[in-house]
Amino acid sequence: MSNSMFYTGLSGLNVAQAALVTTGHNTANVNTPGYSRQSAQTASASGVNMVGVGFFGSGARVTDVTRSYDQYLASQLNQAQSTNQALGTYAAQISQLDNLLANQQAGLAPQLQTFFSHVQAVANTPADPAARQQLLSSSQALSNQFRTMDLYLSDLNVNVNQQIAGSVEQINTYAEQIASLNTQVAMLSNGTGKQAPNDLLDQRDQLVAELGKLVGTKLVVQDGGQYNIFIGNGQTLVLGDKATRLAAVNAASDPGRTTLAVVNAAGNAVELQESVISGGSLGGL
Known part of the structure; x- marks a missing residue:
């Protein structure tokens, strides 16, 4: 009996030690991105049958170490973040066009208004050399404005193409890392009697x-x-x-634009329709 x-x-001491180790692990990872708080789950150990008396308890045991994680909530958060990233990226790009085209002081509209007012002046007084000179000057200014806008839009297009290419490379990196963690999770879960490798799961979810x-x-x-x-x-x-x-390739409809393609088993890049790509910064671009 003793x-x-x-x-x-x-x-009981072993259970308390397991709980302390788990708490220490939580504390050490308080600033780790994507880390989920873990808890040691305990249960009473199987009783010992004393003939003619009954079952005597034999203490406690740790049954599992679980993480505070909800798949549904994580999925909802990821979708919201993806939508927010897409809208933010789109707004950042489209605002540059808006500032360029809709600016009432330095945009195209005031240049066009000035040009047509000078055209009207020449139409009213075709023999007036001053009116003709004003028309020539406004024509030159309008031409310069078009060239400036063309250069700006070309640079913007190049910038978007580069961002798309960078996003595609980052997506490939994340996809490969997730696939690698899938392998590790399956191997460790099978090797430990279906016990979840919580830290690897956190890394994968992140x-x-x-x-x-x-x-x-x-x-x-x-x-x-x-x-999957x-x-x-x-x-x-x-x-x-x-x-x-995935691969960033020149669009078939416009070689000056970069779009998304999937590299098939034969190594060929098959272009995806842009309309089906949504969410995230790539969707916004």
Whole structure:
């Protein structure tokens, strides 16, 4: 009986130690992006049957270490962040066009108004050399304005193309890392009797959140906990331990514009319709 009391007390100490270790881990990762607070789950140990007396408790045990995480809430947050990123990126780009074209002092409208007023002046007094000179001057100013706008819009187009290419490379990096974590999660879960590797799950969820800021995604969880991720109208990006590679290519309809393509098994880039790409900074671009 004395031995039983000793091991019962020892089990309580082990449970308390596990809880302290878990709390220490939470404290150490308080500033880690994407980290979810973990908790040690405990239960009473199986009782020992004393014949003719009954079952005597034999202490406590740790059954699992779980993380405070809700898949539904995380999905809703990711969708909101993806939409916000798309709208913010779109607004940043379109505001540059708005400032250029709608500016009442330095935009195109005042130059056109001046030009046509001088055309009317020449029409009214065609023999007036001053009116003719004003028309020539306003014509030259309008021509210069068009050239300036063309240069600005060309630079803006180049900038958007570069951002698209950069976003595509980042998406590929995230997709490969998620596929790699899928492999690790499946291997560790199977090797530990279905116990979840919480820190790896947090890392993977953080990557999914960052991916959603770049492009709208749809997440499907496989049996076994692996993630399948789709973009657009169902184009596979991550399928278990496999990641589909994307490419930034010249659009078939306009070689001056960069668009998104999927690299197939043969190594060929198949262009995606831009209308199906939404969400994230890439959707906004």
